[in-house]
Amino acid sequence: MNKKWELNEANDALINKISEEFNVSKLVANIIANKGLTNSDEIEVFLHPRRTDFHDPFMMPDMEKAVDRVVKAIETHEKVAIYGDYDVDGITSSTVLKRFLAERGLETDVYIPNRLHEGYGLNENAIREIADTKHTLIITVDCGITGNK
Known part of the structure; x- marks a missing residue:
């Protein structure tokens, strides 16, 4: 069983932008980028979820x-x-x-x-x-x- 981790290519420009705009570490910004979250509203919900953001x-x-x-x-x-x-x-x-x-x-x-x-x-x-x-x-x-x- 040979399994190999496949890492996404890091988009340094996007990671830096997210890190600076939302005041998060580059690690957190990388996670956000890997999740495909690109607009500010999605990122805000990810970083600061409210009960109303979840399903009942x-x-x-x-x-x-x-x-x-x-x-x-x-x-x-x-x-x-x-x-x-x-x-x-x-x-x-x-x-x-x-x-x-x-x-x-x-x-x-x-x-x-x-x-x-x-x-x-x-x-x-x-x-x-x-x-x-x-x-x-x-x-x-x-x-x-x-x-x-």
Whole structure:
């Protein structure tokens, strides 16, 4: 498996312009340029997002049910497990959610599967193991949408 990183050609003039105009480092300006953001409005939204810039999460099916279930777990101090993916996104998501729930008085356990032994995404053995330890709710983060039965 020979994989090779392919780096975009840096447009130094654009990077310098973004860096100076928006008072950001050249590294951040390079990221902005690589994302293809060129007009001032797009760059401002990227650098200073507002809640109104995001989609309404309640547009997702059953979001209200999910929120109600988590609120119930908080109110009744259930034993909750957060199941995250093994990568940076999964670990970060698990940490952010654990901290969020702890701030609301709910202590949680985090389960990060071993990719080499458990593969990708949610797996049945892990679900059984978590259930066997008397967790009444599993919240998944960054596990993809195809790993379900």
